[in-house]
Amino acid sequence: MLYNQPNPLEVRVLTRRFGLPNSHSIETYLASDGYKAFEKALGMTQEQIIDEVKASGLRGRGGAGFPTGMKWGFVPRQSPKPKYIVVNADESEPGTCKDRLLIEYDPHQLIEGVLIAGLAVGAQQGYVYIRGEYRYLIEVMDRAIDEAYAKGMLGDNILGRGVKFHLATHSGAGAYECGEESALLESFEGKRGNPRIRPPFPAVAGAYQCPTVLNNVETYCAVPSIILNGGAYFAGLGTPKNGGTRLFCLSGHINKPGVYELPMGFNLMRMINEVGGGMRGGKKLKAVIPGGSSCPVLKADECDVAMDFDSVAAAKSMLGSGGVVVMDEDTCMVNAALRIMRFYAHESCGWCIPCREGTTWLRKLLTRFHEGMGTRSDIILIGDLSKNMLGRTFCPLGDAAAMPTIAFVEKFRDEFEAHLDGKPCPYEKKLVAA
Amino acid sequence: MTFSPETEARFAKFLAKYPADRKRSAVIPMLIYGQDELGAVTDELINEIAKRVGVTPLQVTEVVGFYSMLHRKPQGKYHVQVCTNISCLLVGGAELWEQACHKLGIGHKQVTADGRISLEEVECMGACSWAPAIQVNYDFYHDVTPAQLDKLIDGLAAGKKPEEIAEVPKVNP
Numbered sequence: 202m203l204y205n206q207p208n209p210l211e212v213r214v215l216t217r218r219f220g221l222p223n224s225h226s227i228e229t230y231l232a233s234d235g236y237k238a239f240e241k242a243l244g245m246t247q248e249q250i251i252d253e254v255k256a257s258g259l260r261g262r263g264g265a266g267f268p269t270g271m272k273w274g275f276v277p278r279q280s281p282k283p284k285y286i287v288v289n290a291d292e293s294e295p296g297t298c299k300d301r302l303l304i305e306y307d308p309h310q311l312i313e314g315v316l317i318a319g320l321a322v323g324a325q326q327g328y329v330y331i332r333g334e335y336r337y338l339i340e341v342m343d344r345a346i347d348e349a350y351a352k353g354m355l356g357d358n359i360l361g362r363g364v365k366f367h368l369a370t371h372s373g374a375g376a377y378e379c380g381e382e383s384a385l386l387e388s389f390e391g392k393r394g395n396p397r398i399r400p401p402f403p404a405v406a407g408a409y410q411c412p413t414v415l416n417n418v419e420t421y422c423a424v425p426s427i428i429l430n431g432g433a434y435f436a437g438l439g440t441p442k443n444g445g446t447r448l449f450c451l452s453g454h455i456n457k458p459g460v461y462e463l464p465m466g467f468n469l470m471r472m473i474n475e476v477g478g479g480m481r482g483g484k485k486l487k488a489v490i491p492g493g494s495s496c497p498v499l500k501a502d503e504c505d506v507a508m509d510f511d512s513v514a515a516a517k518s519m520l521g522s523g524g525v526v527v528m529d530e531d532t533c534m535v536n537a538a539l540r541i542m543r544f545y546a547h548e549s550c551g552w553c554i555p556c557r558e559g560t561t562w563l564r565k566l567l568t569r570f571h572e573g574m575g576t577r578s579d580i581i582l583i584g585d586l587s588k589n590m591l592g593r594t595f596c597p598l599g600d601a602a603a604m605p606t607i608a609f610v611e612k613f614r615d616e617f618e619a620h621l622d623g624k625p626c627p628y629e630k631k632l633v634a635a
Numbered sequence: 636m637t638f639s640p641e642t643e644a645r646f647a648k649f650l651a652k653y654p655a656d657r658k659r660s661a662v663i664p665m666l667i668y669g670q671d672e673l674g675a676v677t678d679e680l681i682n683e684i685a686k687r688v689g690v691t692p693l694q695v696t697e698v699v700g701f702y703s704m705l706h707r708k709p710q711g712k713y714h715v716q717v718c719t720n721i722s723c724l725l726v727g728g729a730e731l732w733e734q735a736c737h738k739l740g741i742g743h744k745q746v747t748a749d750g751r752i753s754l755e756e757v758e759c760m761g762a763c764s765w766a767p768a769i770q771v772n773y774d775f776y777h778d779v780t781p782a783q784l785d786k787l788i789d790g791l792a793a794g795k796k797p798e799e800i801a802e803v804p805k806v807n808p
Contacts, residue, residue, distance in 0.1 A: 204765050204777060204806065283654075295720045295759040305808070328652075333667055333704045334760050336773035337807045369652040372664045375704030377758065391662035391688070393701040409657055452722035452763040459764045494721055494759075524763060526722055540724050544758050550701070 204302070205459025208476045212438060214446050215422045216462045219306045225341060227348040230309035236354055238425035242317045243362055245428075247278070250321040254424065256432025258444025263289055263380070263417030264493065264522040265597075266510040269424075273414055275404035276322040282411040286318045286327035287389065287403075290342075290418045291373050291380040293332055294493035295544060296524025299448035299460050300418035304331075304338045307422070308345035312354070314421030316366055317428055318414050325365045328408070330385055333374040342370045377548035381596040382415045384550065395552040396596035417522075419448055439465030443509035447520075451477045453527035454484060466507040473504070473527055484529035488612075492521020494541045495601030497608030498534075518608070533628035534616045538609035539567040545602035556599035559590040563606060573623045580617050584610050636683040642672050650687065658688040662695055666705055674709040703758075711746045711753030713791050716770040719756055722763035731767050731784050732756050738788050752791050765806075771797050774805040 203220055207213070218224045218233055227235070242250055255270030276284060288311065292300040304311060315327045331339050346368055349355040357365050371389060373379050379388040383397035386408055407413020423445055427435045436444040443465040449472060452458045456478030463472065469489065473479065480486055486501040491508065496519040499506070506516045513520040528537065546560040566583055569575055587603035587610075594600070610617060619627050637643065645668055646661075653660040662684060669680045676699050685692040699705045717723075717732040735754055736742050746753040762768035765777035769784070774797065776787070783803045790800035797805065 202806070292761050293759055296722050296763050297759075298761045298763045298765075301761050332761070333702070334770065334773070337775075341808070371652070371660070372667055374663050374667045374702035376702050388663065389660060390657070391659035391690075391694075391698065393698055409654070450764050452766055453725045458766070490721070524722075526725070526763070528725060532725065537721060537724075540719070540721055544720055547758060 205457070208457075208459075208461050210471075210476055211462050212446050212464050213462050214426050214435075214438065215303065215310065215419065215448065216306075218310070219302065224306045225308055225345065227309055227345070227352055227354075230307070231352075234425075234429060235309055236313055238428040239313050239316050239320075239354070240360070242320050242428050243360075243364065245320075247321055247323065250317060250428065253432040254321070254427055257423075257427040257435035258432075258439060258442055259420065259423050259427060259435065260443065260510055261417060262419035262423070262447060262523070264294065264495070264519070266520060269416060269420055272404060272416070273318065273321050275402065276412045276414060277405065278323070280412050283326065284322055284324035285408040285411055285413040286315050286322075286324045287386070287408055287413055287415045288315060288327065288329040288418055288421060289380060289382065289385055289415060290329055290331040290335070290338070291385060292335075292418070292522075293377045293380050294495060294522045294524055295541070296450060296452055296490060296493045296526045297522040298450050298452075299523055301335060301338060302460055303418050303422050303448070304335075304342055308342050309349065310422045310425055311342075311418060312345060312349050312368060314424035315368060316354070316359075317424050318416070318421060319366045320364070322412070322414055324412075324414065325367065327366065327368045328389065329368070329370045330379070330389055331370055331372060332379075333372050336372075339370050339372055346370070376550070377544075378550040378596070378598060381598065384596060385415070386413070393550070395550050398595055419523075440507065440509045440512070442511060447508075447523055449476075449508065450524045451527065452524070454481045454529035454532070455479065455527045456481055463508070465509040466512065469499075469504045469506050469508050469525070472508065472525065477527065480527070480529055482529075484531065486527065487530045487532055488528045488534065490524070490526040490528075490605070492519050493524035494526070494544065495519070495597075495605060496521040497604050498537075498612060500612050531628055533571075533626055534609055534613040535567065535571050535620055536626065536628070538606055539564070539571050541605055542567050542602065545598065549598060549602070553594035553596075553599060555590045555593040556602065559586055559599065560602045562586055563602070570617065570620055571626060573620055573625055575617070575620055577618075577621060580610060580614065636679055638669070638672055642668060646687070659690055659694075661688055662690070662698055663702065666695070666699065666702075670705060676705050676707050709746070709750070712751050713771050713797065714753050714755065715788070715791075716755045716757040716760070718758070718760050718762070718766070718768050720759040722759070723767040726766050727781075728767035731769065731779060731781065734781055734784055735788060738785070739792075747792070751794075752788070771805075775807045776803060777806045779803075
């Protein structure tokens with residue numbers, strides 16, 4: 202069962218098997234080009250595979266948008282240590298719900314992407330780190346892995362070609378921080394999910410301090426199409442330096458929320474109106490968070506933007522993880538900022554003081570503000586505190602909390618001022634669309 | 636300490652997944668599946684996991700406090716988790732949360748007197764496009780209406796299992 206209907210404007214590459222009967226089974230996968238990219242990759246050199254991924258313009262779908270081929274190229278060719286492929290399926294950025302579907306409907310596409318990554322860097326072992334809340338997906342993935350072993354697509358001698366690769370799932374237990382690559386690796390090793398100082402990066406010292414490729418689910422899922430159809434094909438789907446399609450998760454005050462696969466560079470206003478079915482109840486658009494809660498909010502008049510990494514960066518926000526959160530005219534931006542800060546204060550791991558103290562202090566300030574007990578100087582304090590968190594932490598969680606807060610205050614200062622002097626929230630009880 | 640045959644088999648599989656000198660990796664998976672069987676992370680479970688993976692009980696204990704899904708006290712038989720993060724907030728998640736608290740007379744991380752239901756206001760669970768969403772134990776419920784939440788809580792309180800409450804079907808396989 203699909204959770205939302207597809208849209209005709211979609212370009213379905215990673216999601217093309219969604220909706221097929223038993224799309225999660227290896228039979229369906231094999232009947233629709235499944236594992237053909239891996240077979241093709243068996244005839245390529247490591248450099249050829251990495252060059253193809255570089256040519257595709259694929260950039261990390263977890264949020265940072267780092268070029269995937271380049272990341273794979275950082276793994277040392279010669280290493281006395283074993284190498285690992287780790288899949289980040291700890292999807293927990295508010296607004297993001299795409300990796301869930303990629304695993305639920307097409308787990309073999311992920312396995313094939315991991316196998317190709319293994320060939321590219323010479324790794325023989327992979328792990329899929331899945332957030333604990335996605336228990337049913339751990340079961341889906343385990344069954345798919347069992348199927349792959351049974352068909353000889355995983356094991357000591359894959360397809361009789363002398364290639365060895367083993368894959369297993371690994372359950373998280375509830376921690377946003379573990380979606381950050383170095384914290385994920387600590388957690389994977391059985392410890393608290395605190396981030397590591399970098400460098401060294403995981404490509405050199407990742408899982409068990411061994412060379413490791415660590416990418417988001419969607420990133421690996423793009424790889425079979427790239428190898429099978431060529432990097433140029435994938436690059437051509439998107440915009441320069443932003444290859445391919447991406448799964449956008451539309452949520453909030455729109456008529457047709459859902460996960461849609463659209464070309465990189467798809468215009469945000471078209472996404473809201475033509476894919477998302479427009480605003481609910483005919484309300485006016487107020488703001489959009491373009492890529493998950495860590496990304497600075499865009500005002501309605503800033504939303505005529507191409508949704509690729511570089512264009513959204515030029516609009517002073519981030520494409521992030523593809524979580525597009527749409528807010529209408531009745532949304533209280535102080536409340537939105539507060540809810541997001543409650544999240545970061547809860548999820549800060551406490552390792553770095555600017556983040557631990559900053560998020561907690563901001564949560565208290567924003568709570569006070571929303572309750573009508575803020576002062577004019579608090580508005581300045583919120584901005585100052587946020588700016589003092591930027592760049593002062595091991596991992597980007599501190600930045601992820603500070604950046605959207607700065608944007609909320611700068612872009613919607615009038616709403617903050619409307620909460621001053623003990624006035625009740627002007628939007629209270631109007632939040633839910635009629 | 637021994638577990639059910641299913642859990643023992645699962646633990647054996649976990650311990651075989653990781654390199655022989657890296658069994659500590661199994662700590663978190665063992666904690667969460669062990670908790671599922673016992674209802675909480677008990678001292679006994681901590682000691683047993685420490686013994687099996689070859690670390691100190693303290694090295695297991697320090698992990699427990701970090702992860703929001705691990706808990707030292709038992710939850711209700713049905714743990715109702717309501718997301719109020721941004722995407723759910725915009726379409727009624729906070730109202731669902733208030734409704735659940737009001738209806739059951741309990742709050743965040745509290746359990747009803749009969750031990751059947753516990754409540755938790757949770758962070759994003761990855762159902763943003765089908766918000767507002769809740770989870771009961773490990774099952775997802777999308778696009779939840781106030782009427783559905785009423786039916787679900789009434790049913791659970793009356794002794795039904797979630798799958799017996801036809802008006803509120805889980806969405807995951």
